[in-house]
Amino acid sequence: MYGRALQLSEWLEMKKQLDFVERDYASRLDLIAKVRGLQKAEDYIQTIPKAFRGELLLLYKRLDKKKIADVLLLMEKENVKLSPFTYRILIDTKGLCNDIAGMDQIVETMKAEGLELDILTQSILAKHYVSAGLAEKAEEVLKMMEGDNIKENRWGCRFLLPLYAELGKADEVERIWKVCESNPRFEECMAAIEAWGKVGQIEKSEAAFDGQLATSKKLPAKCYTKLLKVYSDHKMVQKGKDLVKRMDDNGLKIGPLTWDALVKLYVEAGELEKADSILQKACQQKESKPLFASFMAVMEQYAKRAYKNGKAPAYGIRERMKADNIFPNRYLAAQLAQVDAFRRTAVSDLLD
Structure with a gap:
C-alpha cells in the first residue's frame, strides 16, 4: 500500500494536480523512505525547494535522530528559516528523547519569533508533558487548547479526549465528550473509544463505537481496531474474538x-x-x-x-x-x- 501511495503522490505532482506544500513534501519523503530506503529519501531532499527543506528533519526524527543537528546547521548555512512545521518536528523529537527542558526552549524560541503554537503542536507538547509525569504543565496546555469556549474550538476535542484520559481524568473526558456526543465526527468518535478505554469505562467505549456504527453504513477497519485495542488492554479475549468476527461478517x-x-x-x-x-x-x-x-x-x-x-x-x-x-x-x-x-x-x- 505504501508503494501505491507513493505512485499516487508522484502522479499528482507530475500532472500538476496539486500544489505541493510542506505537508505534501513531508508525506512524499516518508513514503520514499519506507518504500525505497533512506538513501533515496536523502536524494529526494535535493529536489525539494529550499523553503521546504525542513522535511529532512521529519525523516531523521523517525530514522536517525543524531543527524538532526547536522540538518539544522545546513538549514542555517543556506538561510532556510524554520517554519511552524519544522518547530513541531523539533518539539516532538525533544519530547521523544525525554528532553523536556530542550522542548521548552524550542517553544520559547517560537514565541520570541512571533510564532504561535497551533493546536496540533500543543497536543504534542501536552502528550510529552504527560509522559514525563508533568501533569500540571500538561493541564495548562490542555486549557490553552480549549480556549474560552470549547464548543467554538470543537476541532480540538479529538486531541483533548485521549490526553485527559492519559491523565486519568474521567470527568474531563465526560465533559469534552458531551460537546460532540450528540453528533460526533468520525475522528472524535475514534478518540472517545480510546479515551474511555484508558479510563477503564469499557461500556462507554462500546457506546461510542455503536453510535458511530448506527450513523454509518460501513465503518472502516481502523474503527474496529481501535475498540479491539481497548479489549486487548483490558484482557477481554472473548469480546475481542466477537469483534473480529463482526469485522469478517461485515466484509472488512x-x-x-x-x-x-x-x-x-x-x-x-x-x-x-x-x-x-x-x-x-x-x-x-x-x-x-x-x-x-x-x-x-x-x-x-x-x-x-x-x-x-x-x-x-x-x-x-x-x-x-x-x-x-x-x-x-x-x-x-x-x-x-x-x-x-x-x-x-x-x-x-x-x-x-
Whole structure:
C-alpha cells in the first residue's frame, strides 16, 4: 500500500494536480523512505525547494535522530528559516528523547519569533508533558487548547479526549465528550473509544463505537481496531474474538493493524501460543505483512518465558521473518538474540 501511495503522490505532482506544500513534501519523503530506503529519501531532499527543506528533519526524527543537528546547521548555512512545521518536528523529537527542558526552549524560541503554537503542536507538547509525569504543565496546555469556549474550538476535542484520559481524568473526558456526543465526527468518535478505554469505562467505549456504527453504513477497519485495542488492554479475549468476527461478517479486510491488536490481545491474556499462531498466519498473507510491533510483542514474551524457564529457546521466529523478507531493527534483533539457542558466545567458542 505504501508503494501505491507513493505512485499516487508522484502522479499528482507530475500532472500538476496539486500544489505541493510542506505537508505534501513531508508525506512524499516518508513514503520514499519506507518504500525505497533512506538513501533515496536523502536524494529526494535535493529536489525539494529550499523553503521546504525542513522535511529532512521529519525523516531523521523517525530514522536517525543524531543527524538532526547536522540538518539544522545546513538549514542555517543556506538561510532556510524554520517554519511552524519544522518547530513541531523539533518539539516532538525533544519530547521523544525525554528532553523536556530542550522542548521548552524550542517553544520559547517560537514565541520570541512571533510564532504561535497551533493546536496540533500543543497536543504534542501536552502528550510529552504527560509522559514525563508533568501533569500540571500538561493541564495548562490542555486549557490553552480549549480556549474560552470549547464548543467554538470543537476541532480540538479529538486531541483533548485521549490526553485527559492519559491523565486519568474521567470527568474531563465526560465533559469534552458531551460537546460532540450528540453528533460526533468520525475522528472524535475514534478518540472517545480510546479515551474511555484508558479510563477503564469499557461500556462507554462500546457506546461510542455503536453510535458511530448506527450513523454509518460501513465503518472502516481502523474503527474496529481501535475498540479491539481497548479489549486487548483490558484482557477481554472473548469480546475481542466477537469483534473480529463482526469485522469478517461485515466484509472488512483484516490487515496489519488488526493483526497487531489481535496478537497483543492474546499476549496480554497470557495465550502466547495463540498469539504466535496468529502471527504465523499473518505472515502467510500475500498482500501485506505484520508490523514489527507484532513480532516484538511475541518476542518479548518469549524472552520472559525463556528467562523464567531456564532460558529455553524459542525457535522459528527469525527464520519466519527471513522467509517473509522482514528484517529486524536493532531492538528486535536484541530480543531475538536473547532466545537464540545457537548464538555464539565466548564460552561456547571455548567449549566447541
